[in-house]
Amino acid sequence: MKIVCTGYGIFAPNTRSIDQYLFNLKNGVCTLKVVEGMGPKGESTIAGLIQDEDLEQIEADDKLKRLPKVTKMGVAAVKEAIASSGLDVRHKKVGLFFGSSLGATGEKLYQDSIHYANQELYRKVSLIFSHYANYHSITAAIGHYIGARGVEKTITTGCTSSLEAVEDAILYLKSGKVDVAIVGGTDSPICNATTYAFAKTKTIPLNQTLEEGAVPFQKGSKGFAMSEAAGAIVLEREEDAVQRKADIKGEIVDVVSNNDGINIFSLDGSGDQMLNALKEVTSGRKPDYINSQALGIELNDQIEQRCSKQLFNHEVPYTSIKSMYGNPFGVIGILQVISSLLSLQYGFIPPTIRTTRRGYEEMNIITETIYREVHEVAITNHGFGGNNACAYMKKYIKS
DSSP states (O other): OOEEEEEEEEEBTTBOSHHHHHHHHHHTOOOOEEETTOSTTSOOEEEEOOOGGGGHHHHTSGGGTTSOHHHHHHHHHHHHHHHHHTOOGGGSOEEEEEEOSSTTTTSHHHHHHHHHHHTTOGGGSOTTHHHHHOTHHHHHHHHHHHTOOSOEEEEOBTBTHHHHHHHHHHHHHHHTSOSEEEEEEEEOOOSHHHHHHHHHTTOSOSSOOTTTSSOTTOTTOOOOOEEOEEEEEEEEEHHHHHHTTOOOOEEEEEEEEEEOOSOTTSOOOSOHHHHHHHHHHHTTOOOSEEEOOOOSOHHHHHHHHHHHHHHHTTOSOEEOTHHHHOBOGGGHHHHHHHHHHHHHHHTEEOOOOSOOOTTOTTSOBOOSOEESOOOEEEEEEEOTTSEEEEEEEEOOOOO
């Protein structure tokens, strides 16, 4: 049984539609910027931000006004995905699977309510704070907006959340429990708390330029770029999509996930479990390229280098869209899926921009857009907490 994608949508920095995403990927557009004064001692850092004015069109809908920013972004992505699929969800057995790493924890209302509660200022705590604190309220609100009333799941496994949402959705589709799966992720957690937390662990770049910091596959990069985004896809069984004459974007062959299995306060430098996941999902196949989790943290990027050597002898090209979009936490997996689908459809490999490849010269890293037929893509994804998730995707060929 083939599982195929029939629709997709996105809401990200400098990206309000799939068409914009396609343009940015083809042209290597950097949506990140240096933000002054964000660090704990007033340092700059690199981030991908969605500004309040970017939400004005969404907020014009009265039904969305009280919802957190992270939910509004998710709604925007899902709306575009459903429109792209040409699907009427009202008469289908729909499953909604959404991933989020930190939910609405970066929102001012959330942060203020905690502050007021700690000060015992009961009357100042927002009436809707509990929904900002509850991750599943994001998925439930998206489901209500689109009229879904079936299976609704929220997956929160760090940065692998949305890719593992795809894994769960495939299982539900193959079992027959749902007929259509709307799958995605949304995260908007950037605030002092998250900035300071990652600064403590020395995993975000402080006082580095765009040429120096948050650069995948470049020795000397001092960490990743925090970002915010939402993305969504529509998945169906092939026979259902063909029967309704849907425009099929590509096939999701498989998703494999596991955990490093080490103490959460430690880091696994071996990459054994990432290697195992990628080996299992590729199953001896050689993809046209790897859509990589590399993000500018040396340990993560070196694990990618090890996988490239041991599984493909550095023959398979690697690229990382995080060079353009940073790491939007639990959303990055679905953004990688969508970028891979566009690559399969339009025949190109997006570049890893900004990198000099210093320290990774042996790898086959794509630094300029390559236009050619793409038939198969593998994705690597790693999350805070030790989860690894890898996916394998193919250009759609009718059975």
